[in-house]
Amino acid sequence: MPSSTVQPWTHGARLVDAEHTRFALWAPDARCVSVELADGQSLPMRAQADGWFVIQARCPAGSAYRFAIDDRLQVPDPASRAQLGDVHGPSLVVDPDAYQWQHPQWRGRPWHEAVIYELHVGVMGGYQAVQHALPALVELGVSAIELMPLAEFPGERNWGYDGVLPFAPEASYGAPEQLKALIDAAHGLGLAVLLDVVYNHFGPDGNDLQQYAKGFFRQDLHTPWGAAIDFRRPQVREFFIENALMWLLEYRFDGLRLDAVHAIDDPDFLQQLAQRVRQAAPPERHVWLNLENEFNQASLLQQGFDAQWNDDGHNALHVLLTGETDAYYADFAEQPTAQLARCLSQGFAFQGHANRHGKARGEPSGHLPPSAFVLFLQNHDQIGNRAFGERLNQLAPTQALHAATVLLLLSPMIPLLFMGDEVAAQEPFLFFTSHRGQLADAVREGRRNEFAAFRAFADAEQRQRIPDPNAASTFQASRPRPQPSQAEATRELYRSLLQIRHRELIPRLPGTRALGCQVLAEGALSASWRLGDGSLLRIDLNLGPHPVPVSADAAPPLCFEYPAQTFKHWCLGQLPAFSVLVLLTPGPSPTAPDGECP
Template sequence: MPLPTPETWPHGAQLLDSGLTRFALWAPDAFHVSVELEDGQSLPMLAQDDGWFVIKSHCPAGTAYRYQIDGEMLVPDPASRAQQGDVHGPSLVTDPNAYQWQFPQWQGRPWHEAVIYELHVGVLGGFAAVEKHLARLAELGITAIELMPLAQFPGERNWGYDGVLPYAPQSSYGTPEQLKHLIDCAHGHGLMVILDVVYNHFGPDGNYLGRYAKGFFRQDLKTPWGDAIDFRRPQVRDFFIDNALMWLLEYRFDGLRFDAVHAIEDPDFLKQMAARIRQQVDGPRHVWLTLENELNQAHLLEEGFDAQWNDDGHNALHVLLTGETEAYYNDFAERPTEKLARCLSEGFIYQGERNRHGELRGEPSGHLPPNAFVLFLQNHDQIGNRAFGERLSALCSTDALRAATTLLLLSPMVPLLFMGDEGAANEPFLFFTDFHGELAEAVRQGRRGEFAAFAAFADAEQRARIPDPNDAQTFTASRPHFPQADSPWARLYATLLHLRHQHLTEHLTGSRSLGAQVLADGALYARWQLNDGSELRIDLNLSAHAVESSVPPVQYCLFDSRLDATGDRPANTLPPYSALVSLTPAGDDA
């Protein structure tokens, strides 16, 4: 049987039909590599072309192993499918077919049905604990949960963006089988499951690739986390593309959210990855690929990707709700109402204009459908990147938040909630890690240094009040309160999502913007034509003053955020902090 070409070795330990396990490590900077088993056996690996080391051996699922590099150091498998403890410990051989799926015929749901709920598995208590929320979320009207990154990281707690073993689910959250059970249960409730993946860097602790596979990185390009990953190399590309395919095919995730792709220094990698995924995932399945991309590259949303997180929309809404204009919010401080109007009618706000640094940002996006954009009022970044992790419930009025929530859940864009939003949780969501020694101190000081330019943290004494990411209390303080089903906020979310599913969802595919018009500072209205010819209109006033409007009065009120039901209100007037949603049937010019 001929050996695969060097580019096609699957990374890591693969159980074969013969009962053998094949170990493959790309280590072009190593001279000798062996597989060291927990029972003391040492299995010298055979050097192949182009830096590969490979061996087959009778090692069943559950076998603990590490690689020995040049007789000098023991390292985990960079493509470990599971860890026996931390990132520095042994990796485990796993059987990808051991789990018996309860809902093997699940094919997902179409994108126009998407209502996404982002959550942190560790904060909720692990894979099994997340399962306890599924029935409640499905009843609320959520159609997908999105898990923050799961890649194995050092320690017991982490935001998830310091992972160093991207194939291994975090061991403190549960086993690979428990993760599959969570996904399976979600499917049983009619919920899709999306995974946030990080392909732009490795975390600072537990990454040994620089010793034996320096080709993973390029020193001529830097990212905020160090040397950029070198996606020019086929072995590196395959490492990450195969990882994406593992989550989608073996774990049956329904989609992936790609973190900070603006830090991926290769223009072709993302397109190649999307093409490979579309080729290898079964045709009937609905698989969603979404991006976080500071560059606002609209062309990617026509080349294999479904949507992008719309930070522009969030930032304009945040300025209007809170009045904050420091740091990146400064790009939205001038004429924020006009910027929000552009978001609602064209998607991105920055479509080639210069930002506060004088840099050109974005591409034209007005030709894209509304559901090419994921809109949110909060997410892990926008809360957790605040010094004290405050949520909007602590930053703006209740009426203003209700109005903005109405816009979020009833616009044709794809709505995303962050865990706790449905109860207007007031617990913070802080940045947390579990580092030790010099790294812990560097992260602590680095975190506080991030806020040195803010007026509230101008001196060191003020910055010292910022919670220590490595303190366990910072982690436990980030657990949100979840509301009872009959609480006011839960009722609001349930009502709005019921209206979305009953009146809008089936008509969203093919919808298009009919424009948006500014009425006054903080007030506007936006219109969309749905695929049945009906017209959706949202009148929004996030200011503290009533606004008179010359636009035709609403005839078919779907929801009024100030009344929590349909009812009378002064004609041509938008009360302070209000949203009025109407749906006019096709052909009705009233």
């Protein structure tokens, strides 16, 4: 159980007034700590109870500083708000109120309105480049962007999950004020902005905490990234809760996506974080909290969190679209259609069911609303964790992929797109870093060895063809270079579907419940939902190469077919290959004229 000790200090450097800053460092393994300023001053910090060192000094915003530990080690502030250079350089004092917000009245959007577009700031060219791309995303129908992690990492190229200074936005992307300007501009366009945060580990390069604050970690418990973070300690809990509050209150992000919380062996911390966020945010603000959680802990979704990324739904769809059953897709090799049907009707495919290793995974989720699940066809993991970063449009028949896209964008679950989906991008999204020396060698070989479980890379010689994550060319190959002539047809499909979602579905989504999902044949199913206003939504989907018989009811007032003539065949009791039909029998809210098919 966590200690009852009250947290007396706020981590890091905080301005007291225009000329003075208070510095606080939790360093329970240190004998003495000093603040080293750029002008050569060395200011001894006062030792306090429970391992804290504190000082208030004349030090205005923009000043560079480090901490000197026991006169032997110089380190950046682990709660640095900005870095002068990289993770090994000095930290900077930041004035959190320096940026003048242009849209201070923004209060966010209700969760059921979310259409999320995940992107990597670095490959798009930095904060300003992302800002320039926002109008096109609004025109597409996106209502929220989600930024992959921004915590300062070593070098200039990284997915962001190797961050070691969680409070400092990555300097190679731009200044903190430029990040705030991006968020401000998004709000002016009606876009919510989410941030992916990593609270389950620190990256391997630049993490000095083990040298003066071993209490940050548990030596009795390990994760795939090393010793687990010890959330039993109040100082550690507060470090990450303060980080979440900084992003939401100071930077005005509209929500957070918590990475891999299954590696956080303390659900009580997650509940406390959600509670603190809800208490700190004004009641009129919409703040979104999402999880990635391999354990499928449905109970967390009733304890302050809005939704979880539905990997089960993705995995079932991927197997149906590509036929791939290697590695973790093996869990979906035998009954992918039934598993997808369970996702559409109950949320998770694995709700205590045994996985390929014979271990029970997940909790019952059928009582949760569809909006508690974020559905996607691709994301950074599912593309970038492929050896060559291929996208789904290069792996699946186009017509089948388009049919699955209709399901994604017109089902009551919350849809997430990955950058490039909407233009059928040909560029890969590869795993990239900019590590050096022995760490670079270890990452390169570790990356290649990960694919030994895939038949295509069982031979070590074949694995040598996998791109080196540290090569600049790997990063450059991942940068989007859309070709409008090839992209417009796909973009138009996304645009038209999102217009329907915003016009016909989103106003009806609150209160939606699933009515069930029937498997019609392998790769084909019929799912139904009762929307919040009493409307009936039905989606008949066939991802298989052969027509399947279907039960055709009376034609509803509103329908969407893909491809053309699907509705005609459906009326005759047949669902064509690679097709989907969306049928909406509206309730009391305004609808399109009878018989109209948008």
